Amino acid sequence: xxxxxISNQLYLGLxxxxxxxxxxxxxxxxxxxxxxxxERDTLIAMVRGIVQVVAVGSILLxxxxxxxxxSGLLLAGMITAAGATSxxxxxxxxxxxxxxxxxxxxxxxxxxxxxxWLGVIDTAITSLVPVGSMLIxxxxxxxxxxxxxxxxxxxxxxxxxxxxxxxxxxxxTSVSPYVQASIxxxxxxxxxxxxxxxxxxxxxxxxxxxxxxxxxxYAAIYQFVVLAMIFAASGLTSLVSTLLIRDRIFTSAQxxxxxxxx
Amino acid sequence: xxxxxxxxxVVRTEHLGRVVKDKVLVEDVTFEVRTREVLAIVxxxxxxxxxxxxxxxxxxxxxxxxxxxxxxxxxxxxxPELRRKLGLVNQRPYLFPGTxxxxxxxxxxxxxxxxxHESIEQLLARVGLKGYxxxxxxxxSGGEAQRxxxxxxxxxxxxxxxxxxxxxxxxxxxxxxxxxxIQNVVHDHGLTCVLVTHDTAQAARLAERALLLEAGRxxxxxxxxxxxxx
Numbered sequence: 001x002x003x004x005x006i007s008n009q010l011y012l013g014l015x016x017x018x019x020x021x022x023x024x025x026x027x028x029x030x031x032x033x034x035x036x037x038x039e040r041d042t043l044i045a046m047v048r049g050i051v052q053v054v055a056v057g058s059i060l061l062x063x064x065x066x067x068x069x070x071s072g073l074l075l076a077g078m079i080t081a082a083g084a085t086s087x088x089x090x091x092x093x094x095x096x097x098x099x100x101x102x103x104x105x106x107x108x109x110x111x112x113x114x115x116x117w118l119g120v121i122d123t124a125i126t127s128l129v130p131v132g133s134m135l136i137x138x139x140x141x142x143x144x145x146x147x148x149x150x151x152x153x154x155x156x157x158x159x160x161x162x163x164x165x166x167x168x169x170x171x172x173t174s175v176s177p178y179v180q181a182s183i184x185x186x187x188x189x190x191x192x193x194x195x196x197x198x199x200x201x202x203x204x205x206x207x208x209x210x211x212x213x214x215x216x217x218y219a220a221i222y223q224f225v226v227l228a229m230i231f232a233a234s235g236l237t238s239l240v241s242t243l244l245i246r247d248r249i250f251t252s253a254q255x256x257x258x259x260x261x262x
Numbered sequence: 263x264x265x266x267x268x269x270x271x272v273v274r275t276e277h278l279g280r281v282v283k284d285k286v287l288v289e290d291v292t293f294e295v296r297t298r299e300v301l302a303i304v305x306x307x308x309x310x311x312x313x314x315x316x317x318x319x320x321x322x323x324x325x326x327x328x329x330x331x332x333x334x335x336x337x338x339x340x341x342p343e344l345r346r347k348l349g350l351v352n353q354r355p356y357l358f359p360g361t362x363x364x365x366x367x368x369x370x371x372x373x374x375x376x377x378x379h380e381s382i383e384q385l386l387a388r389v390g391l392k393g394y395x396x397x398x399x400x401x402x403s404g405g406e407a408q409r410x411x412x413x414x415x416x417x418x419x420x421x422x423x424x425x426x427x428x429x430x431x432x433x434x435x436x437x438x439x440x441x442x443x444i445q446n447v448v449h450d451h452g453l454t455c456v457l458v459t460h461d462t463a464q465a466a467r468l469a470e471r472a473l474l475l476e477a478g479r480x481x482x483x484x485x486x487x488x489x490x491x492x
Contacts, residue, residue: 159352159354159356160356160358162321162352163352163356164358164368165321165341165342165345166319166321166345166349166350166352166415167345167346167349167368167369167372167414167415167418168342168343168345168346168369168372168373168418169342169368169372170342170372173372251323253320253323253337253341254341254342255320255321255322255323255341256321
């Protein structure tokens with residue numbers, strides 16, 4: 001319907017963004033009626049999201065003509081921002097930003113580097129940056145889920161953890177059930193994405209490839225490639241971040257430092 | 263220079279203290295636990311009794327003073343080893359999912375050992391739970407769960423049993439069961455024990471000496487009658 005009234009593509013995009021944002025705000029209002037307050041977080045996230053994605057789109061436009069190494073710089077910037085964003089989901093966890101940034105760098109960065117070297121990801125900026133960003137974004141989400149879950153589980157099971165410590169368990173043993181649960185929970189979205197591929201959803205990358213003239217079967221296979229890479233990057237990120245944070249929630253004398261109210 | 267603890271003392275604290283964010287939890291606490299005695303730590307709620315026990319088990323770090331275990335500064339002992347030596351039983355049992363036997367095997371398994379089924383049965387019998395080895399802990403009563411918790415700590419063969427209000431979350435019948443189990447393991451088997459309790463009658467029933475804490479400081483220490491009836 002919007003297309004009937006707006007012919008300019010830029011204005012059409014802004015109008016579409018506004019309508020989509022209004023739909024999101026309706027959900028926020030529904031949540032508010034049930035006493036769930038998402039207003040501030042959602043509003044800030046949406047404003048940040050639109051500003052950031054437009055800024056990146058503009059930068060990409062400039063980088064398309066630049067040397068290939070600039071994509072490395074851009075991905076490094078994305079990893080830093082992803083670390084800062086997912087660290088917010090781990091409030092109270094020691095060193096959350098550094099743990100998140102290193103884990104995403106290792107998880108997503110190593111998969112991007114390996115896949116680019118093997119030729120699975122094309123080195124052209126127009127391919128490397130969007131595909132790389134998908135891996136980083138998913139690694140960020142997984143990292144946030146893993147740390148958030150680990151934090152809640154540890155805080156809810158301080159008694160059990162300290163009982164294990166008091167019985168002579170090493171710190172890592174005392175939290176191992178909660179570390180495992182947080183890794184498993186954080187990977188549910190990545191596993192479900194692969195499981196439902198093509199049946200529940202046809203992701204944007206495949207749609208884009210089809211629109212740009214790629215053969216449908218190749219576009220479909222490449223979508224699986226991307227999701228498998230996302231799983232690899234997310235899984236590695238989650239494994240690394242929970243391992244790094246696990247060592248930081250205990251003191252050198254194996255005392256649990258993450259405690260309610262401390 | 264501090265006086266080296268003598269061998270008559272299993273545990274000795276010297277000017278032990280813990281301050282968190284300017285809040286004094288334990289201050290300048292000096293006492294010793296003698297071999298094979300039951301020492302009750304009594305005091306009103308919030309007096310620092312449980313904080314002191316956590317310091318002995320090194321679940322929290324002292325901010326001042328020292329603790330000696332058999333004459334050795336406990337910071338020289340690896341924390342898992344120290345915690346096996348000073349076995350702590352909490353107010354709530356926090357049993358791990360599985361059977362009573364699984365729970366009793368937890369401690370020994372941490373050092374790559376396994377107790378025989380007979381040893382498990384013997385430990386359970388000491389707390390009045392003969393034949394309970396294969397019982398799922400999810401189906402135990404509060405008193406039974408606490409007694410499994412005591413047996414689980416005993417499975418580590420501790421030098422000292424630290425009991426933190428072991429009956430405060432139980433009804434009267436369960437409380438008597440747990441007290442009887444403690445009497446059995448402590449008195450009949452000559453185990454050294456530090457009992458934190460707000461129940462002075464319980465302290466009188468179970469302990470020989472008592473230490474009265476108020477606002478984190480030792481007010482009195484001596485025989486139970488001296489401390490409780492002063």
